[in-house]
Amino acid sequence: MSLTGTISGGRRAWLSSRSGILKLGRLLISLAVTLLGLLLITFLIGRVMPIDPVLAVVGERATNEVYEATRKAMGLDDPLIVQFWNYVTEVLTGNFGTSLLTSRPVIQDIARVFPATLELATVATIIGVSIGIPAGVIAAVHQGRWPDHLVRLLGLFGYSMPVFWLGLVGLLVFYGKLDWVAGPGRLDVFFEDVVPQVTGVILIDSLLAGDTEVFANALSHIILPASVLGYYSLAYVSRMTRSFMLEQLAQEYVTTARVKGLSEARVIWRHVLGNVMVPLITVIALSYANLLEGSVLTEIVFAWPGIGFYITNALLAADMNAVLGGTVVVGIVFIGLNLLSDVLYRFVDPRAR
Amino acid sequence: MTKFTSAFAAGMLAAVAMTSTAALAATPKDTLVVAAAIDDIVSLDPAEAFEFSGGDLLQNTYDRLVEFDPKNLSAGYQPGLAASWKVSEDGRTFTLTMRDGVKFQSGNPFTAEDAEFSLRRAVLLEKTPSFILTQFGFTKDNINETIKATDAKTLVITTDKKYAQSFVLNCFSATIGSIVDKKTALAHEKDGDMGYEWLKTNTAGTGAYALKSWKANESYVLEANAEFWRAKPAMKRVFVRHVSESASQRLQLEKGDVDVARNLTPDDIAAIAGNGDLKVDEDLRGRIVYMSLNQKKAPLNDPKVVEAFKWAVDYKGMSDTILRGQYTPHQAFLPLTYLGELKEKPYSLDIAKAKALLKEAGHSDDVAVKINVRNEPTYMAIAQAIQGTLTQAGIKVELTPMTGKQSLGEYRAREHDVYLGAWGPDYPDPHTNADTFAHNPNNTDEAKLTGKLAWRNAWDIPGMTKETEAAVQEADSAKRAEMYRSIQREHQQASPFVIMFQKIEQTGLRKNVEGLVTGSAISSVHYWTVTK
Numbered sequence: 001m002s003l004t005g006t007i008s009g010g011r012r013a014w015l016s017s018r019s020g021i022l023k024l025g026r027l028l029i030s031l032a033v034t035l036l037g038l039l040l041i042t043f044l045i046g047r048v049m050p051i052d053p054v055l056a057v058v059g060e061r062a063t064n065e066v067y068e069a070t071r072k073a074m075g076l077d078d079p080l081i082v083q084f085w086n087y088v089t090e091v092l093t094g095n096f097g098t099s100l101l102t103s104r105p106v107i108q109d110i111a112r113v114f115p116a117t118l119e120l121a122t123v124a125t126i127i128g129v130s131i132g133i134p135a136g137v138i139a140a141v142h143q144g145r146w147p148d149h150l151v152r153l154l155g156l157f158g159y160s161m162p163v164f165w166l167g168l169v170g171l172l173v174f175y176g177k178l179d180w181v182a183g184p185g186r187l188d189v190f191f192e193d194v195v196p197q198v199t200g201v202i203l204i205d206s207l208l209a210g211d212t213e214v215f216a217n218a219l220s221h222i223i224l225p226a227s228v229l230g231y232y233s234l235a236y237v238s239r240m241t242r243s244f245m246l247e248q249l250a251q252e253y254v255t256t257a258r259v260k261g262l263s264e265a266r267v268i269w270r271h272v273l274g275n276v277m278v279p280l281i282t283v284i285a286l287s288y289a290n291l292l293e294g295s296v297l298t299e300i301v302f303a304w305p306g307i308g309f310y311i312t313n314a315l316l317a318a319d320m321n322a323v324l325g326g327t328v329v330v331g332i333v334f335i336g337l338n339l340l341s342d343v344l345y346r347f348v349d350p351r352a353r
Numbered sequence: 354m355t356k357f358t359s360a361f362a363a364g365m366l367a368a369v370a371m372t373s374t375a376a377l378a379a380t381p382k383d384t385l386v387v388a389a390a391i392d393d394i395v396s397l398d399p400a401e402a403f404e405f406s407g408g409d410l411l412q413n414t415y416d417r418l419v420e421f422d423p424k425n426l427s428a429g430y431q432p433g434l435a436a437s438w439k440v441s442e443d444g445r446t447f448t449l450t451m452r453d454g455v456k457f458q459s460g461n462p463f464t465a466e467d468a469e470f471s472l473r474r475a476v477l478l479e480k481t482p483s484f485i486l487t488q489f490g491f492t493k494d495n496i497n498e499t500i501k502a503t504d505a506k507t508l509v510i511t512t513d514k515k516y517a518q519s520f521v522l523n524c525f526s527a528t529i530g531s532i533v534d535k536k537t538a539l540a541h542e543k544d545g546d547m548g549y550e551w552l553k554t555n556t557a558g559t560g561a562y563a564l565k566s567w568k569a570n571e572s573y574v575l576e577a578n579a580e581f582w583r584a585k586p587a588m589k590r591v592f593v594r595h596v597s598e599s600a601s602q603r604l605q606l607e608k609g610d611v612d613v614a615r616n617l618t619p620d621d622i623a624a625i626a627g628n629g630d631l632k633v634d635e636d637l638r639g640r641i642v643y644m645s646l647n648q649k650k651a652p653l654n655d656p657k658v659v660e661a662f663k664w665a666v667d668y669k670g671m672s673d674t675i676l677r678g679q680y681t682p683h684q685a686f687l688p689l690t691y692l693g694e695l696k697e698k699p700y701s702l703d704i705a706k707a708k709a710l711l712k713e714a715g716h717s718d719d720v721a722v723k724i725n726v727r728n729e730p731t732y733m734a735i736a737q738a739i740q741g742t743l744t745q746a747g748i749k750v751e752l753t754p755m756t757g758k759q760s761l762g763e764y765r766a767r768e769h770d771v772y773l774g775a776w777g778p779d780y781p782d783p784h785t786n787a788d789t790f791a792h793n794p795n796n797t798d799e800a801k802l803t804g805k806l807a808w809r810n811a812w813d814i815p816g817m818t819k820e821t822e823a824a825v826q827e828a829d830s831a832k833r834a835e836m837y838r839s840i841q842r843e844h845q846q847a848s849p850f851v852i853m854f855q856k857i858e859q860t861g862l863r864k865n866v867e868g869l870v871t872g873s874a875i876s877s878v879h880y881w882t883v884t885k
Binding site: 064102103171182 | 397479481482483484566569571572574594595596597598600601604605607608756759765801
């Protein structure tokens with residue numbers, strides 16, 4: 001679902017001209033077209049799937065009369081184009097419809113499940129990046145020697161181990177045996193609804209409410225799933241960092257810096273890593289976006305009520321309002337992260353200013 | 354970056370050390386914590402809810418006019434919110450006297466007007482389970498006469514013809530018979546919906562518990578109703594948390610973070626068997642696993658081919674291995690414990706007999722079928738085992754795994770070859786399964802009797818249809834039971850249904866949890882009976 005092409009095009013145009021408003025307008029139009037395309041594709045996939053959304057509502061026992069009445073009430077007897085038009089006009093007014101599975105407005109559901117995933121993916125990315133970048137740098141500097149092999153081996157494990165299995169083993173060891181962390185769920189049941197929901201991110205809400213007990217409990221719940229997800233992020237980030245670093249280390253400016261008498265640490269961590277940060281931002285943004293939409297299995301193992309689990313459940317039950325709503329949100333997140341990485345480029349890379 | 358990394362790692366370690374004791378806490382004495390898969394809940398309105406988990410939640414939050422005593426389920430239906438009843442001589446009019454002194458969780462007193470409102474709205478809303486009531490002839494047009502509160506204490510119900518008294522009362526004990534607080538429902542009414550939109554996510558009953566919060570696919574919390582008319586629940590709060598993964602449920606149970614784990618696989622049940630802190634409760638539920646052959650498709654409509662299928666299934670082998678303790682072999686359409694249950698199991702695995710039957714039918718090696726099966730581990734395991742034995746008998750099998758919703762579409766359109774799935778009774782009366790397995794008044798495509806399994810498999814049975822209609826009107830319970838046994842024997846021989854298993858629910862519990870009733874074949878879970 002990468003939208004990098006569209007956004008990069010927009011970014012270049014934006015940066016190359018001073019007439020910002022016009023360019024911004026173009027960017028917004030391109031975003032709108034992208035979103036519309038996203039909606040259309042998801043909508044069509046939903047309609048050609050061999051699952052009957054009416055049955056999702058009425059269940060197996062329904063008589064034909066109940067079935068037909070519900071089908072009509074859901075507007076499914078209208079032509080496809082009319083259904084799509086109705087949907088888009090509703091979405092434009094901020095109404096994603098009601099989820100069949102939860103009987104609540106989709107927007108309310110998303111406001112509940114998305115912060116859970118956001119919280120998990122953010123902590124996971126922090127773990128992945130804060131360990132993955134130094135690991136990649138160390139591997140590149142010691143290319144072909146044991147630290148390099150170790151980092152590559154760790155990365156290989158990260159890529160190849162099924163997340164479902166890793167999560168269960170993690171639970172068994174760190175929760176079941178060692179008692180270091182709390183079990184599945186975002187909080188112990190007794191802490192649920194103790195702090196008022198402001199952002200939906202419990203770590204933040206508990207701090208806002210000044211409730212350290214809830215914060216500690218939330219942290220003990222998130223640390224394991226975030227580490228499992230973070231390991232994947234780590235594997236990806238360390239491998240890419242290593243590869244970018246190796247490319248940079250072969251450049252002449254590195255030799256120049258060393259000849260100038262700069263310390264090796266300064267050459268590596270300041271000059272080389274500084275240059276590597278530009279492509280790394282894209283890598284991190286993509287890894288973060290993937291965690292935001294692709295952590296379904298982790299969410300199942302850890303009973304984490306996030307958006308991946310929500311969309312998957314909805315898809316299996318043909319709850320198309322929820323699927324479409326969730327997809328649009330994930331799409332917007334991708335677009336947002338692409339924009340964000342564009343902005344970060346300008347800070348990190350002086351040539352882009 | 355290195356400094357940041359070290360600081361971050363140190364912070365995380367400190368946080369983990371600080372929080373590690375949190376996981377050790379056991380649940381309080383007056384609180385029950387349950388881990389269960391509850392993502393099947395679609396609606397909390399009793400007029401609409403029809404899923405297992407929804408039934409569990411509503412069992413604890415509402416009462417019905419007629420109910421089962423969870424401490425003695427085998428005693429059959431008992432007075433609930435109706436303290437007593439009388440049936441007219443022609444068997445059509447039921448006069449029910451309401452129980453005194455019962456209050457809703459809102460504090461409103463319960464009266465016959467609430468009962469009238471609840472049953473009428475269930476008919477008027479026309480949601481899927483409404484057939485449980487409308488089969489007695491209640492319609493939008495006659496509801497004001499057929500369900501009527503004559504005073505605050507009396508409700509009079511008139512059916513369109515005479516039915517067995519047990520049938521009528523059993524149906525009123527189903528979830529759709531739950532009595533809703535009229536004042537509260539109407540206070541939340543929108544566009545004349547009788548409170549439907551609000552009740553989809555809230556409850557308003559007289560049950561042992563009030564719903565404190567419900568987060569779809571996540572959890573719900575019940576709080577004891579101090580005014581509950583039966584008893585004071587020992588568990589003041591019940592937390593039910595959605596945990597779909599069996600291994601996660603097991604770990605939480607072992608750690609004491611939950612008191613009850615309701616969806617453990619045979620492997621996890623076996624793993625906790627030796628743990629002195631835990632125990633396993635077994636309860637025979639109503640779900641029947643079966644395979645059915647579409648009678649529109651040749652040669653599946655040849656009686657000899659149908660019989661060959663019945664001899665080519667390893668009932669005992671599957672129940673001893675892949676289904677260990679979770680299903681028991683059963684070959685009749687009524688679940689055990691139902692009135693008219695039939696324990697006879699005439700079929701067992703006999704490949705030679707199956708081959709001989711196929712040969713007699715002239716289809717030794719040309720039967721090739723597609724089996725539609727739900728893409729869930731248990732059903733897939735059964736399907737694969739059946740594929741193995743059918744292949745030995747000379748039947749070529751292609752398995753088509755589908756999501757539940759996907760396979761239903763084809764099934765209801767009568768387009769399948771063979772369907773492998775499950776059926777759970779809708780209400781605690783034998784007619785519920787007889788009506789679907791052995792009743793098909795019109796076998797044409799146009800009739801679209803999609804709710805009936807006999808119709809879905811295009812099985813034309815004018816004789817058995819009449820027998821089923823007679824059984825539901827028989828007033829003498831012993832005679833009625835015998836009629837169902839006779840229908841089932843005939844069904845075992847002639848029907849295109851290969852009925853294989855009945856569900857046993859295995860629940861993992863902490864040792865100190867007593868009195869949890871999961872409901873057997875006729876009811877749902879009860880929490881007010883639990884002590885710790």
